[in-house]
Amino acid sequence: MSSNLRTLCSIGGGGKYCGFFRFDWKAERWNLVVVLGAIIGGFLAVTYLSDGSVIDLNPKTVATLNGFGFSDVGAGLLPPEIYDLGVLSGWKGWALLITGGFLVGFGARYAGGCTSGHAITGLSNLQVPSLIAVIGFFVGGLIMTHFLLPLILPQL
Amino acid sequence: MKFIKFLLVGIFFGIVLVKSEAVSWYRIYEMFKFESFHMYGIIGTAVVLGVLAVALMKRTKLKDFQGHEIDMPDKDKSFTRYFVGGSIFGLGWGLAGACPGPMYVLFGTGVWTILIVIAAAVLGTFVYGLLKDRLPH
Numbered sequence: 001m002s003s004n005l006r007t008l009c010s011i012g013g014g015g016k017y018c019g020f021f022r023f024d025w026k027a028e029r030w031n032l033v034v035v036l037g038a039i040i041g042g043f044l045a046v047t048y049l050s051d052g053s054v055i056d057l058n059p060k061t062v063a064t065l066n067g068f069g070f071s072d073v074g075a076g077l078l079p080p081e082i083y084d085l086g087v088l089s090g091w092k093g094w095a096l097l098i099t100g101g102f103l104v105g106f107g108a109r110y111a112g113g114c115t116s117g118h119a120i121t122g123l124s125n126l127q128v129p130s131l132i133a134v135i136g137f138f139v140g141g142l143i144m145t146h147f148l149l150p151l152i153l154p155q156l
Numbered sequence: 157m158k159f160i161k162f163l164l165v166g167i168f169f170g171i172v173l174v175k176s177e178a179v180s181w182y183r184i185y186e187m188f189k190f191e192s193f194h195m196y197g198i199i200g201t202a203v204v205l206g207v208l209a210v211a212l213m214k215r216t217k218l219k220d221f222q223g224h225e226i227d228m229p230d231k232d233k234s235f236t237r238y239f240v241g242g243s244i245f246g247l248g249w250g251l252a253g254a255c256p257g258p259m260y261v262l263f264g265t266g267v268w269t270i271l272i273v274i275a276a277a278v279l280g281t282f283v284y285g286l287l288k289d290r291l292p293h
Contacts, residue, residue: 001257005281012278020285033159035260037166042264044167045174057182058191065185077180078253078262083269094272100252101259101273105280107245108256110291111238112231114245115255118238119199122231124206129231129238136242137249138188144250145188152251 001116002108003028004035068153081156092156103140111136161221170261179261181253188250237293248280 006021007028014021055074062073070081080086087093108114111133113122119137122130173179176198187195212218213226220226249255252273254262259277262270284291 001255001260002277002281004260005256005278006285008278009282009285014282014285017282018285018288020288021282030159030162033162034166034169037163037168038170038173038257038260039166039264040163041167041170041172042174042179042261043170043266045171046265049171049175055177055180055182057186058189061182061186061189061191064189065182074182077174077177077182077265078267079181082181082253083267085268087269088272093269096251097269097272098276100248100254101276102280102283103244103248104252104255104259104273105248105277105282106284107241107243107248107280108277109281109284110241111245112241114257115199115249116257118242120202120206121228123203124210125228125230126207126210127231129234132235132238133242133245136239136244137246139239140243140246140248141184141188141250142246143243144247145185148247149185149250 001035002105002114003117004031005105006109007032065153068150069156070153081153087156096152096156107140169257170264173258173261174265179254179258179265184249184253234293237291240292 007025010021010023010025015023055077057074065073065079070079072080082093082096087097104114108117111118113130113133115137118127118130118133123134177183178195178198183192183195186192210228217225245255254270254273256277259270259274263274
């Protein structure tokens with residue numbers, strides 16, 4: 001899934017800046033078609049296959065997020081405090097979205113794969129490097145969730 | 157028309173990720189708090205099924221759609237790039253609550269702000285490309 005980000009860099013002319021983006025991206029078109037399908041699937045799932053039911057989260061999780069000032073926890077797939085269009089009126093909303101995306105894109109290519117490439121495909125193929133990457137995913141995720149989010153979320 | 161099977165795989169993937177709530181920021185937060193089995197169940201099921209599928213593919217020398225034997229090359233042996241890169245990825249995953257697959261799916265669900273996350277992920281990929289030869293791997 002994350003290799004599509006590299007393909008997008010290549011299509012956008014990234015090959016002019018470094019060799020990492022100089023490859024035959026046309027051979028990767030099938031993967032972009034999977035992405036197109038995923039977008040359509042997301043649309044179909046919320047439009048025709050959802051009844052608006054609330055996400056059944058652990059009440060402890062909900063209470064913690066309420067403590068950070070989050071409301072309607074689990075009413076939608078995403079917290080409005082992070083993803084509503086209204087967050088774009090201040091710098092904090094932009095900063096969170098850009099930082100999160102940048103770290104995911106940079107880290108995925110550095111590690112040579114994301115959740116699909118390492119956690120699912122790599123572990124399925126019994127690859128030790130993928131296990132190291134997945135441990136890394138959790139080290140980063142746990143630091144963010146337990147040490148950084150308690151500082152960040154109340155600011156939103 | 158030769159792309160239709162990839163489109164169908166993508167559509168199925170998108171529907172499953174939404175209906176399993178794997179695209180939910182809340183579910184990722186809950187996973188990293190170890191307060192639910194939900195995400196571990198999803199990923200664990202995928203890996204168990206994947207191990208069986210890959211083993212079957214290797215044993216039966218299954219061919220892909222072009223008639224070539226499916227070859228899954230081993231990953232390069234190293235520690236630094238997987239651990240450091242993985243940890244950076246994890247920080248972003250915990251913050252944005254979305255990894256690359258769910259980013260595309262969430263766009264399909266009508267979340268316009270995810271485009272900023274996707275654009276930033278493309279930028280992050282680009283910056284990695286620029287720094288690649290100077291980073292320890």
